[in-house]
Amino acid sequence: MTQIATRLASDPRAQRARVRRVLLNRAMMVAAAAALILAVATLCWVLGTLIARGGGALSWRLLTELPNPPGIPGGGLAHAIAGTLLLTGAALCLGVPTGIAAGIWLAEFGQGSRIAYAVRFLADVLMGVPSIVIGVFVYGLLVAPLGSFSGLAGAVALALLMLPIVTRTTEEMLRAVPVTLREAALACGCPPWIMILRVSVRAALPGILTGVLLAIARVGGETAPLLFTSLNTPYWSFDPLAPIGTLNVTLFNYAMSPYRDWQQLAWAAALCITLAVLALTIAARTLRRKRP
Amino acid sequence: MAARTGSRMMRRKQLPDQAFRLATGFGAATIPAVVAAVGAMLTAGATTALLRWGPTFLWRSQWDAVHGEFGAWSALVGTLVSAFLALALAIPLALGVAVFLTELAPRWLAGPASLAVELMAAVPSIIYGMWGLFVLAPFLSEHAQPLLQRTLGWLPFFQGAPTGIGMFTAALVLALMVVPYIAAIARDLFTMVPPQVKEAAMGLGATRWEVVRAVVLPHTRIGLVGAVILGLGRALGETMAVTFVIGNSHRLSPSLFAASGTIASTLANEFTEATDELHLSALMALGLVLFAMTFAILALGRLLVGRTSAQGGGA
Numbered sequence: 001m002t003q004i005a006t007r008l009a010s011d012p013r014a015q016r017a018r019v020r021r022v023l024l025n026r027a028m029m030v031a032a033a034a035a036l037i038l039a040v041a042t043l044c045w046v047l048g049t050l051i052a053r054g055g056g057a058l059s060w061r062l063l064t065e066l067p068n069p070p071g072i073p074g075g076g077l078a079h080a081i082a083g084t085l086l087l088t089g090a091a092l093c094l095g096v097p098t099g100i101a102a103g104i105w106l107a108e109f110g111q112g113s114r115i116a117y118a119v120r121f122l123a124d125v126l127m128g129v130p131s132i133v134i135g136v137f138v139y140g141l142l143v144a145p146l147g148s149f150s151g152l153a154g155a156v157a158l159a160l161l162m163l164p165i166v167t168r169t170t171e172e173m174l175r176a177v178p179v180t181l182r183e184a185a186l187a188c189g190c191p192p193w194i195m196i197l198r199v200s201v202r203a204a205l206p207g208i209l210t211g212v213l214l215a216i217a218r219v220g221g222e223t224a225p226l227l228f229t230s231l232n233t234p235y236w237s238f239d240p241l242a243p244i245g246t247l248n249v250t251l252f253n254y255a256m257s258p259y260r261d262w263q264q265l266a267w268a269a270a271l272c273i274t275l276a277v278l279a280l281t282i283a284a285r286t287l288r289r290k291r292p
Numbered sequence: 293m294a295a296r297t298g299s300r301m302m303r304r305k306q307l308p309d310q311a312f313r314l315a316t317g318f319g320a321a322t323i324p325a326v327v328a329a330v331g332a333m334l335t336a337g338a339t340t341a342l343l344r345w346g347p348t349f350l351w352r353s354q355w356d357a358v359h360g361e362f363g364a365w366s367a368l369v370g371t372l373v374s375a376f377l378a379l380a381l382a383i384p385l386a387l388g389v390a391v392f393l394t395e396l397a398p399r400w401l402a403g404p405a406s407l408a409v410e411l412m413a414a415v416p417s418i419i420y421g422m423w424g425l426f427v428l429a430p431f432l433s434e435h436a437q438p439l440l441q442r443t444l445g446w447l448p449f450f451q452g453a454p455t456g457i458g459m460f461t462a463a464l465v466l467a468l469m470v471v472p473y474i475a476a477i478a479r480d481l482f483t484m485v486p487p488q489v490k491e492a493a494m495g496l497g498a499t500r501w502e503v504v505r506a507v508v509l510p511h512t513r514i515g516l517v518g519a520v521i522l523g524l525g526r527a528l529g530e531t532m533a534v535t536f537v538i539g540n541s542h543r544l545s546p547s548l549f550a551a552s553g554t555i556a557s558t559l560a561n562e563f564t565e566a567t568d569e570l571h572l573s574a575l576m577a578l579g580l581v582l583f584a585m586t587f588a589i590l591a592l593g594r595l596l597v598g599r600t601s602a603q604g605g606g607a
Contacts, residue, residue, distance in 0.1 A: 021499055021502070022499060024499075024501060025499035025500055025501040025502070028391075028500075028501040028504070029396055029500060029501065031388055032388040032389070032391040032392040032395075032396060033388075033392055033396065034388070035384070035385045035386075035387075035388025035389045035392065036388065036389045036392045036393070036397075036405060038385065039385065039389055039408070039409065039412060039468075039471055039472065039475070040405070040408045042412070042468055043408055043411060043412045043415070045423075045427070046415060046419065046420065046423045049423055049426075049427050050419070050423075053426075097319070098319045098322055099319070100319070101315060101316040101318065101319025101320070102316070102319035102320040102322065102323055103319075104316045104319070105313075105316035105317050105319060105320035106320060108316070109313055109316065109317065110320065116320075118324065119320050119323050119324060121591070121594060122323050122324050122327045123323050124590070124594045125327065125587060125590045125591055125594060126323060126326065126327055128522065128525045128526065128529075128586065128590040128593075129327075129330070129529070129583065129586055129587070129590070130528070130529020130530070130531065130556060130582060130583075130586055131529070131531065132529065132531040132556050132559050132560060132579075132582075133330065133334070133529065133579055133582055133583045133586070134330070135559075135563075136334065136337075136559060136563070136575075136576065136579040137329070137330045137333050137334065137579075139563070140333040140334070140336070140337050140576070141329070141333060160326060163322065163323065163326070164323065167319075167320075167323065191306075191308060191309055192309050192312075193308055193309050193311075193312035193313075196312070217414060220416070221414075221415075221416025221417065221418065221419070222416070222417075223416070223417070223418045223531075223532045224417070224531035224532055224556070224560060227560055227563065227564065228563045228564050231564070248416075248418055251418060251422070252418060252532065255422050255425070255426075255536070256536075266422065267422075270418075270419055270422055273416060273418075273419065274415060274416065274419050277414055277415070277416055278411055278414060278415070281410065281411060281414040282407075282411075285407070285410065
């Protein structure tokens with residue numbers, strides 16, 4: 001044994017092979033570190049740009065005023081901020097109860113059945129269906145028949161994007177609730193539906209909330225499904241059957257416009273959206289961490 | 293008699309249960325219903341175009357709204373080229389990130405680095421697009437593209453004016469967006485490799501890279517293929533980021549510096565402006581092609597990744 005070792009150590013060929021292996025290892029590990037540095041650097045570059053260009057435009061006026069026509073500096077995005085909040089809120093009301101119901105059914109009733117497998121699978125696929133396809137779908141479903149772009153259509157599109165995310169997280173979180181808890185509740189004579197709502201769902205609540213936060217974060221950054229559902233308008237709009245302005249679509253229109261003032265507003269909108277989305281993501285992450 | 297009242301009482305007691313079951317079942321039923329409705333709606337909307345051109349719609353390369361000539365070929369090619377180029381760039385990067393996070397990163401660094409990757413995945417697509425248009429495209433047209441033309445300018449891929457807007461920039465931005473997605477799944481897969489196997493390899497004198505190559509990668513192979521396919525699904529349907537930087541043209545060009553278009557960017561650009569029925573129907577048909585493509589790819593990816601990415605996929 002020692003003889004082989006000494007012979008290997010003294011054999012120049014074996015030694016060269018070892019050096020090559022060590023060097024290759026070094027190179028690969030440096031490459032892996034470089035990949036991470038590149039990724040983080042890009043993130044910093046993007047965020048840095050947003051802060052540098054959008055930070056200056058952040059002001060009280062941004063939150064309270066309507067945009068000015070091109071050429072007149074200043075103006076704000078109050079209507080778009082309100083529109084985004086309204087649409088997201090409406091989408092929450094539609095998507096979250098449905099998603100939670102679907103998640104409860106999958107975890108408590110469907111479980112291992114074939115139908116449950118199919119629903120789970122379709123939810124996973126729906127999660128990845130391009131959001132613009134959802135936009136086209138809602139256009140055909142609501143905009144074309146009603147004859148007008150509308151906030152309602154935008155909210156439905158966003159709700160459809162939330163649905164699979166909420167469903168899958170709710171299911172995962174319910175499945176993590178120990179069986180003994182349920183059995184204890186049932187053994188006390190508790191009807192199953194009360195057991196599910198007051199024991200399972202309550203135990204899984206922080207996790208379900210994580211899913212809801214992730215869903216809001218995902219939807220908050222979406223523009224593609226709104227382009228031809230809620231369209232855009234530079235005015236206040238509270239009619240659910242009329243177009244409604246949102247931060248995201250306003251950002252798209254203004255960034256593509258040739259006017260400097262509008263581009264400035266677009267950067268401010270970009271900063272607002274990103275900050276909100278990243279804050280929601282971090283909040284969801286911290287909640288998930290706390291889960292026992 | 294007593295038994296009958298008993299069973300009736302039982303039934304009355306079970307009524308709320310049945311109602312609850314039905315209500316949640318209704319929620320669950322919306323998911324297959326939505327998927328089916330999306331397919332049906334797009335097919336119905338695309339009927340005019342599909343009846344007119346049939347399957348040749350897929351490989352007709354004209355797209356002329358004025359003369360009413362539509363074909364999916366240029367958008368389809370743009371979609372596939374941009375997605376595969378992005379994947380080619382993103383796969384090594386994403387694997388590098390995942391290897392670093394699971395094998396190399398000291399504990400104090402692993403948490404923040406993971407957070408950075410997750411945030412990168414969370415940044416909205418439109419933000420990448422805006423950054424790509426105002427920051428990355430000028431940078432590329434001044435530095436990267438002239439360099440490529442000086443060194444590889446004889447290749448047909450690097451012809452034309454280096455404007456910074458076109459397929460090249462679109463693929464780069466897409467790659468940046470896909471990296472965190474694949475990296476997050478790969479990281480989860482890598483952490484599931486049993487430590488005993490890795491330690492056994494190390495005990496035989498394997499270097500870290502050899503452990504990754506001989507143990508970790510083969511062990512997670514199927515899941516990684518699934519992760520890449522899910523990344524592909526995302527790249528194919530990405531809309532806003534691409535729309536900003538690809539230049540939106542229906543002309544096919546071998547040069548990556550030329551303006552091009554994808555199905556998603558065509559939809560984003562033309563859908564609200566499509567006034568005549570044929571144009572709208574052709575756009576719906578494009579949407580149907582995109583839906584069918586992503587559906588098949590995502591289904592395949594999900595089957596391969598299995599349940600491992602149920603959490604990572606949502607971010």
